[in-house]
Amino acid sequence: MTDFAATKAMFHMPEGMIYLDGNSLGPLPKATAARVARAVTDEWGEKVITGWNRAGWMAQPTALGDRIGRLIGAEPGHVVLGDTLSIKVYQALAAAIDLVPDRKVILTDSGNFPSDIYMAEGLIKSLGRGHELRIVAPEEVANHINNDLAVLMLTQVDYRTGSLHDMKGLTAKAQAAGAITCWDLAHTAGAMAVDLQGCNADFATGCTYKYLNAGPGAPAFIYVAPRHIKNCQPALSGWLGHEAPFAFDLDYRPGTGIERMRVGTPPVLQMAALDASLDIWDQVDMNALRAASIALTEQFIAGVEARCPQLTLVSPRDPHGRGSQVSFAFADGYAAMQACIARNVIGDFRAPDIMRFGFCPLFIDAGDVDAAVDVIADVMDNRLWDDPVYKQVARVT
Amino acid sequence: MTDFAATKAMFHMPEGMIYLDGNSLGPLPKATAARVARAVTDEWGEKVITGWNRAGWMAQPTALGDRIGRLIGAEPGHVVLGDTLSIKVYQALAAAIDLVPDRKVILTDSGNFPSDIYMAEGLIKSLGRGHELRIVAPEEVANHINNDLAVLMLTQVDYRTGSLHDMKGLTAKAQAAGAITCWDLAHTAGAMAVDLQGCNADFATGCTYKYLNAGPGAPAFIYVAPRHIKNCQPALSGWLGHEAPFAFDLDYRPGTGIERMRVGTPPVLQMAALDASLDIWDQVDMNALRAASIALTEQFIAGVEARCPQLTLVSPRDPHGRGSQVSFAFADGYAAMQACIARNVIGDFRAPDIMRFGFCPLFIDAGDVDAAVDVIADVMDNRLWDDPVYKQVARVT
Numbered sequence: 085m086t087d088f089a090a091t092k093a094m095f096h097m098p099e100g101m102i103y104l105d106g107n108s109l110g111p112l113p114k115a116t117a118a119r120v121a122r123a124v125t126d127e128w129g130e131k132v133i134t135g136w137n138r139a140g141w142m143a144q145p146t147a148l149g150d151r152i153g154r155l156i157g158a159e160p161g162h163v164v165l166g167d168t169l170s171i172k173v174y175q176a177l178a179a180a181i182d183l184v185p186d187r188k189v190i191l192t193d194s195g196n197f198p199s200d201i202y203m204a205e206g207l208i209k210s211l212g213r214g215h216e217l218r219i220v221a222p223e224e225v226a227n228h229i230n231n232d233l234a235v236l237m238l239t240q241v242d243y244r245t246g247s248l249h250d251m252k253g254l255t256a257k258a259q260a261a262g263a264i265t266c267w268d269l270a271h272t273a274g275a276m277a278v279d280l281q282g283c284n285a286d287f288a289t290g291c292t293y294k295y296l297n298a299g300p301g302a303p304a305f306i307y308v309a310p311r312h313i314k315n316c317q318p319a320l321s322g323w324l325g326h327e328a329p330f331a332f333d334l335d336y337r338p339g340t341g342i343e344r345m346r347v348g349t350p351p352v353l354q355m356a357a358l359d360a361s362l363d364i365w366d367q368v369d370m371n372a373l374r375a376a377s378i379a380l381t382e383q384f385i386a387g388v389e390a391r392c393p394q395l396t397l398v399s400p401r402d403p404h405g406r407g408s409q410v411s412f413a414f415a416d417g418y419a420a421m422q423a424c425i426a427r428n429v430i431g432d433f434r435a436p437d438i439m440r441f442g443f444c445p446l447f448i449d450a451g452d453v454d455a456a457v458d459v460i461a462d463v464m465d466n467r468l469w470d471d472p473v474y475k476q477v478a479r480v481t
Numbered sequence: 482m483t484d485f486a487a488t489k490a491m492f493h494m495p496e497g498m499i500y501l502d503g504n505s506l507g508p509l510p511k512a513t514a515a516r517v518a519r520a521v522t523d524e525w526g527e528k529v530i531t532g533w534n535r536a537g538w539m540a541q542p543t544a545l546g547d548r549i550g551r552l553i554g555a556e557p558g559h560v561v562l563g564d565t566l567s568i569k570v571y572q573a574l575a576a577a578i579d580l581v582p583d584r585k586v587i588l589t590d591s592g593n594f595p596s597d598i599y600m601a602e603g604l605i606k607s608l609g610r611g612h613e614l615r616i617v618a619p620e621e622v623a624n625h626i627n628n629d630l631a632v633l634m635l636t637q638v639d640y641r642t643g644s645l646h647d648m649k650g651l652t653a654k655a656q657a658a659g660a661i662t663c664w665d666l667a668h669t670a671g672a673m674a675v676d677l678q679g680c681n682a683d684f685a686t687g688c689t690y691k692y693l694n695a696g697p698g699a700p701a702f703i704y705v706a707p708r709h710i711k712n713c714q715p716a717l718s719g720w721l722g723h724e725a726p727f728a729f730d731l732d733y734r735p736g737t738g739i740e741r742m743r744v745g746t747p748p749v750l751q752m753a754a755l756d757a758s759l760d761i762w763d764q765v766d767m768n769a770l771r772a773a774s775i776a777l778t779e780q781f782i783a784g785v786e787a788r789c790p791q792l793t794l795v796s797p798r799d800p801h802g803r804g805s806q807v808s809f810a811f812a813d814g815y816a817a818m819q820a821c822i823a824r825n826v827i828g829d830f831r832a833p834d835i836m837r838f839g840f841c842p843l844f845i846d847a848g849d850v851d852a853a854v855d856v857i858a859d860v861m862d863n864r865l866w867d868d869p870v871y872k873q874v875a876r877v878t
Contacts, residue, residue, distance in 0.1 A: 096526045105530045112526040117518060120750065124517050128696050129493045129509040133502045133827060141697055168745025170719035171568065178607065194731060199720035199745065202733040206718035210575065210607055219731060293746065299525050300538055301748035321603035322567035323596030332832055334591060334616060336599040348565025348596065349690065351698035353517065353750045430530060435729055 086372045088445050094364050095297075095447040102456045104431045107271060107409045107442030110297030116360040123356035135352070144355045145346055149305060151362045152296070155370060156269060156288065157279035158307050164342045165358070166350055169270060169291040169304040171320065173237075174203045175345055176287035176306055178319035180235045180264040181207075181215065183286075183312065187234035187263070188215045195222040195242035200268055204237060207319075222247060226257060233263040240278075241271035241407030244434050246399040248272075248407050252283040259284065270294060273305075275408035275444075276377065277370035280307060287312070295408070295444060296365065298358035306345050313341055322347030364446065376445035378403040380453055381410050384441065387457035388412060392464045398438060409442045420463055422474035429459040483769045485842050491761050492694075492844040499853045501828045504668060504806045504839030507694030513757040520753035532749070541752045542743060546702060548759045549693070552767060553666060553685065554676035555704050561739045562755070563747055566667060566688040566701040568717065570634075571600045572742055573684035573703055575716035577632045577661040578604075578612065580683075580709065584631035584660070585612045592619040592639035597665055601634060604716075619644060623654060630660040637675075638668035638804035641831050643796040645669075645804050649680040656681065667691060670702075672805035672841075673774065674767035677704055684709070692805070692841060693762065695755035703742045710738055719744030761843065773842035775800040777850055778807050781838065784854035785809065789861045795835060806839045817860055819871035826856040 096112045097103060103111055127139040136142045149163035156163070166172075177190070190204060201219065208215040220228050222242060229236065236258040240249050255265045266287040272278050274295025280288055288307040292298040308316055318338055323329045324346040327337040338344035382403060388395055388410075395412040414420055414437060421433040431441040441456070463469055493509045494500060500508055524536040533539045546560035553560070563569075574587070587601060598616065605612040617625050619639060626633065633655040637646050652662045663684040669675050671692025677685055685704040689695040705713055715735055720726045721743040724734040735741035779800055785792055785807075792809040811817055811834060818830040828838040838853070860866055 096522075098527050098529065101529075103529060109525075109530045109532075111529055112521065117521045117526075120521050121514060121518060124509065124514045124696070124754070125493075128506075129514075130495050132495065132498075132500060132508055133506045133829065134822075135506075135697060167564065167568070168719070170745035171564065171717065174717060197720075198723070198729050198731060201731055202718045202720060202723065205733050206716055207607075209714075210604075210716050212608065212610065291746075299521070299750060300532060301746050301750060301752070303748075304745070317606075319603055319607050320568065320571060321599045322565070323594075323599060326595070326599065330832075332595050334595060334598055336602050348567035348701070349688075349698050351700075351748050351751050353696060353698060353754060354748050355698070357521070357750060425531075432530065435727075 086367065086369045088376055088449065091364060091368070091446040092449060097447065100428050102429045102452045104429065104441040104443065104448065104456060106444040106447070107294055108432055109293055109300060110295060110444070111447060112299070113297055113361050113364055115363060116299065116357050119360035120353060120356050123353055141350065141352045144352070145350050146343065148355060148358055148362060149342070151366060152273065152305055155278065155365060156273055156307065157281050159281060159310055162310055162342050163305050163307045164345050165303045165305050165355065166346055167304055169289060170199045170203050171347070172289040172304040172306040173200045173268060174207055175318065175320055176266045176289050177204055177235060177237060178207055179308070179316040180266050180287055181211070182317055183264050183315060184234040184262070187232060189218055189232045190215055190235045190237055191218050191220065191225065191228050191233055192237045193222040193225050194219055195244060195247065196239045197243050197268065197270060200237065200239060225249070226254060229257050229261050229263070231261050233258060233261050235264050235266060237266040239268040239270060241275065243271055244438050245411050246406040246409040248405055251285065255283050255285055271407050271409070274365065276374045285309060292358050297361040299354065302354050302358055303351055308342055308345060316344065318344050320347050324348060368446070373445055377408040377443055380443040380445060380448060380450065381406070381408065383450060383453045384410050384443065384457065387453065388460060391457060391461040394464050395439070408444065409440055411438045411440045413437045414439055416469050418477060419474035420469035423463045423468045423471070424459055427459045427463070429456045483764065483766045485773055485846065488761060488765070488843040489846060494844065497825050499826045499849045501826065501838040501840065501845065501853060503841035503844070504691055505829055506690055506697060507692060507841070508844060509696070510694055510758050510761055512760060513696065513754050516757035517750060517753045520750055538747065538749045541749070542747050543740065545752060545755055545759060546739070548763060549670065549702055552675065552762060553670055553704065554678050556678060556707055559707055559739050560702050560704045561742050562700045562702050562752065563743055564701055566686060567596045567600050568744070569686040569701040569703040570597050570665060571604055572715065572717055573663045573686050574601055574632060574634055575604055576705070576713040577663050577684055578608070579714055580661050580712060581631040581659070584629060586615055586629045587612055587632045587634055588615050588617065588622065588625050588630055589634045590619040590622050591616055592641060592644065593636045594640050594665065594667060597634065597636060622646070623651060626654050626658050626660065628658050630655060630658050632661050632663060634663040636665035636667060638672065640668055641835050642808050643803040643806040645802055648682065652680050652682055668804050668806070671762065673771045682706060689755050694758040696751065699751050699755055700748055705739055705742060713741065715741050717744050721745060765843070770842055774805040774840055777840040777842060777845060777847065778803070778805065780847060780850045781807050781840065781854065784850065785857060788854060788858040791861050792836070805841065806837060808835045808837045810834045811836055813866050815874060816871035817866035820860045820865045820868070821856055824856045824860070826853045
């Protein structure tokens with residue numbers, strides 16, 4: 085069992101804030117500042133260039149990858165950190181396309197994160213081989229899996245609605261049709277147990293700045309199933325993916341394992357922050373996390389629906405059909421969210437009308453949910469959103 | 482004028498160390514720890530998600546880009562930070578190839594950093610349009626510029642020998658032949674004045690962890706000449722390069738300016754470290770830096786040649802023909818460098834036989850050069866390198 089009162093005490097929370105946006109950027113673990121300071125002062129400052137070996141910087145991307153691997157059900161040695169999620173999506177998709185050279189259709193849904201779709205468009209254009217990116221409604225995905233399909237590329241949890249795809253079922257169906265799967269775990273890694281092995285997933289990617297609490301700009305990760313790694317030709321063939329980076333050969337030879345998905349120099353300071361947040365995650369039972377997350381989201385939905393008839397639930401009502409976020413639609417959702425934020429309940433807004441709230445049992449408890457519902461009800465009951473100051477659309481994050 | 486005694490005092494140097502490896506990883510500026518701690522504690526810790534706007538994270542890549550732009554002679558608004566150098570090389574080369582669709586030859590030299598060559602190989606393979614990467618000896622580059630040439634892709638300073646390409650002359654010759662140029666400034670940005678505008682360069686890239694002292698894993702930068710940016714179709718079309726990232730459109734529309742070369746979420750903690758090191762660089766006169774660098778390398782060459790006849794200079798003897806490093810060949814160079822490192826003179830080794838020493842006037846002075854020469858002479862005179870402990874090749878960085 086995981087003691088969530090204990091994990092809550094491991095996070096810094098700004099005074100009075102109820103932070104329901106850990107699905108966008110996780111809050112700061114208290115131990116992170118010291119860990120990052122150590123990387124700056126003791127590692128970089130004292131070891132300088134020798135830090136690559138003596139402080140373990142060179143091995144960080146795979147060492148940290150294994151710790152994330154436990155959370156997502158990956159085999160040890162098959163997850164590596166680096167770059168951004170967009171880059172990792174590009175790598176995964178490029179490798180997947182290579183594995184099915186005679187097919188041209190890449191299937192995704194309109195609930196995929198736009199950057200995944202943009203990266204796919206860019207890759208298809210670069211390849212110039214007539215691939216088609218077919219974008220269907222989330223509920224239509226299964227119906228579009230057929231023998232033309234090259235790659236099924238999905239984000240497991242819809243960033244707007246929180247709707248959860250059936251990874252196991254869709255993977256099996258896609259594979260039965262001869263296709264390869266690429267799963268983006270941006271809103272699942274750290275949000276619930278993921279079982280990549282059990283689902284027989286081919287490729288997966290994810291980020292660490294959301295539920296994994298590694299901070300703004302934290303590195304992404306990529307998983308390649310053991311059966312594919314030897315046939316996986318890196319499109320982004322950087323020197324740290326080379327079999328012998330420091331031989332400085334002029335010919336690229338991919339590394340033997342997941343290392344081949346590395347590209348350039350790893351972001352050591354960001355990796356230190358991830359190291360600190362994984363010290364918390366190492367202690368977390370993912371089934372207990374999921375149970376706690378479902379309890380929080382059920383409580384939130386019940387509270388909001390009882391008190392805010394103006395808001396319409398757009399997340400799946402079945403808790404097993406959604407991730408760890410809850411979204412409500414409201415025509416003036418942007419202003420309403422600004423009014424909540426002004427009252428220290430932090431969620432976010434996604435166009436055109438979605439108020440989005442994330443629930444992370446590591447630092448959010450039932451008391452927080454009650455307090456958040458009180459604020460949202462106050463905003464709605466008293467039309468606090470109907471104030472010009474909240475309607476000015478600033479740069480939205 | 483720049484007061485180099487004052488800048489030297491701004492760096493932390495491990496006790497007794499003479500650090501001649503700032504061309505590989507720059508040392509820690511004293512102010513960096515506090516700046517990074519502020520990013521962790523005050524920005525991430527207190528502002529959480531609102532840091533993207535309220536702490537200026539979203540604008541950092543272009544704001545820091547302009548400060549680097551001054552050092553490399555770029556127009557304001559045409560440099561952006563992000564990702565790693567390998568990724569930025571890929572983006573620049575992909576965009577350059579697009580500008581000359583009817584040509585197939587990409588010319589580079591065997592002194593280019595291997596990752597640049599690997600990334601080019603990977604891109605050519607993805608494109609599948611019959612491009613040829615022609616790799617010639619550095620001194621043969623000019624002779625291979627002809628009307629078949631699509632892109633001239635070079636690293637301005639050879640990472641092994643320190644030999645400096647004539648950026649202005651080669652750019653003019655390549656452009657006269659109808660080609661596009663991509664310059665990697667890894668060993669020139671912060672090593673000497675660079676004048677991208679004066680050279681009429683097309684694309685440039687570079688890293689910030691070497692001479693620019695932004696720390697291990699610091700982000701890379703890319704420059705696109707103003708005349709090209711509108712025609713530059715990003716191959717890595719990530720959401721932060723989109724014209725309106727937070728509109729979450731399903732269609733990619735590139736940003737209007739250099740922002741289109743952004744890909745994913747910027748590494749905020751690494752950017753904070755860069756911000757601190759640029760506080761030093763903002764004060765540096767690049768012509769004074771170059772004069773000081775030449776004085777140090779001339780002193781070092783004279784000292785080593787006078788006292789170590791076993792070592793053979795492989796860097797250009799003309800100081801205007803080299804960057805800010807000096808390399809000597811020695812058959813047992815690996816062991817000899819280990820012996821120097823054991824005596825706190827830190828340089829590095831590059832296969833097969835190169836002992837490489839970098840000179841950064843910001844923190845190295847004439848007294849350091851004399852002391853380093855004393856140690857190297859001791860290692861050579863007394864065959865201190867001839868010890869099995871130094872001959873064990875560990876992982877080399």
